[in-house]
Amino acid sequence: MNLEVLREATRQQMPEKRWKHTLGVVGSAIKLAKRYGGDPVKAELAALLHDYSKAWAIDRMEIIIREQNLPQDLLIYDKELWHSHVGAWAVQSEHGITDEEVLDAIRYHTSGRENMTKLDKIVCLADYIEPGRDFPGVSKIRELAKHSMEEALITAFGSTIEVLIERGKRIFPLTVLTRNDLIMQLK
Numbered sequence: 001m002n003l004e005v006l007r008e009a010t011r012q013q014m015p016e017k018r019w020k021h022t023l024g025v026v027g028s029a030i031k032l033a034k035r036y037g038g039d040p041v042k043a044e045l046a047a048l049l050h051d052y053s054k055a056w057a058i059d060r061m062e063i064i065i066r067e068q069n070l071p072q073d074l075l076i077y078d079k080e081l082w083h084s085h086v087g088a089w090a091v092q093s094e095h096g097i098t099d100e101e102v103l104d105a106i107r108y109h110t111s112g113r114e115n116m117t118k119l120d121k122i123v124c125l126a127d128y129i130e131p132g133r134d135f136p137g138v139s140k141i142r143e144l145a146k147h148s149m150e151e152a153l154i155t156a157f158g159s160t161i162e163v164l165i166e167r168g169k170r171i172f173p174l175t176v177l178t179r180n181d182l183i184m185q186l187k
């Protein structure tokens with residue numbers, strides 16, 4: 001596995017704006033790994049690959065979810081949730097990434113999951129706070145991220161859930177379980 005080759009391959013999957021976001025997530029993930037005693041090498045790799053299939057056609061992702069037996073309940077929730085599972089499958093099959101910790105961090109970067117690993121938290125939080133992100137509440141999450149990844153993620157998932165509710169959308173149940181679990185971790 002050659003990081004330069006992976007970088008070029010990843011860049012080719014997406015438009016320039018998404019690539020800039022990816023580089024932002026890489027930078028933020030390395031910083032979080034250093035701050036919280038995570039593995040900066042795995043953080044960089046998972047962050048680089050986290051949105052690998054984000055710009056892929058919906059039909060292509062749907063076929064992969066069906067044929068590769070990815071979680072079928074994804075199909076009845078927002079299509080925004082698909083790219084994380086499809087991306088983990090893609091980097092394994094196209095680039096031979098086998099590190100399950102890295103694959104899980106990619107797979108769960110959108111929804112989160114219960115008992116998130118440190119690497120899961122790093123990638124998920126970096127995705128919310130990278131310097132190019134601009135949404136209501138992002139500065140609060142950046143502040144919280146300086147002392148607690150759990151508190152920052154609770155606020156981040158909370159704001160995602162609020163937006164989904166405002167728009168009358170359904171919430172992927174795992175996102176609710178993730179938030180509940182993170183609140184338990186604080187106690």
Ligand code: DGI
Nearest residue numbers: 051078080081109110111127160170171172175
């Ligand atoms: O891929 P990115 O845009 O960098 O970020 P992401 O992978 O966290 O995707 C977030 C999008 O997913 C955001 O627009 C909200 C949408 N989404 C839709 N339903 C859900 C959801 N996100 C979560 N966490 N849970 C949902 O149920």
Ligand code: FE
Nearest residue numbers: 050051054110
């Ligand atoms: Fe994503």
Ligand code: FE
Nearest residue numbers: 025050051127
């Ligand atoms: Fe992202």
